[in-house]
Amino acid sequence: MFDSYTETTLVLHEDRCINCRRCTEVCPHAVFAAGKETVTIARPADCMECGACQKNCPVQAVEVQSGVGCAWAMIGAALRGKDLDSGECSCGGDNNTCCGGGEK
Ligand code: SF4
Ligand code: SF4
Helix, strand or coil: CCCCCCCCCCEECCCCCCCCCHHHHHCCCCCEECCCCCCEECCHHHCCCCCHHHHHCCCCCEECCCCCHHHHHHHHHHHCCCCCCCCCCCCCCCCCCCCCCCCC
16 A cells, blocks of 8 residues: 555656756755666655656656645645644654644
8 A cells, every 4th residue: 555654656757867957956855866877766755745856857757746745735734824734634644753743
């Protein structure tokens, strides 16, 4: 079963990658690492599914389902000026490790 706390929806299609390295520049968590022929996903667990890499890749070599999980729940709460509501995040982390854990 997919565990969105420890896994992400991030997929790199290396066969499409032209090694422009835009994804390494826009990713706020240094998930991608530069490579000789293509980039690689070096730190998949650090991906917060923000979607910046997918949006900036010129050849659709990156796919990610942005708008789900911890990051989206936290951004939504911040935009509304409220604390993270319980049940809003679907990441599946427990109360001590999830995005809202320990802050209530
Ligand atoms: S932005 Fe796309 S084409 Fe450019 S290095 Fe990253 S995955 Fe490859
Ligand atoms: S979705 Fe955001 S955090 Fe994840 S790899 Fe892409 S740019 Fe980095």
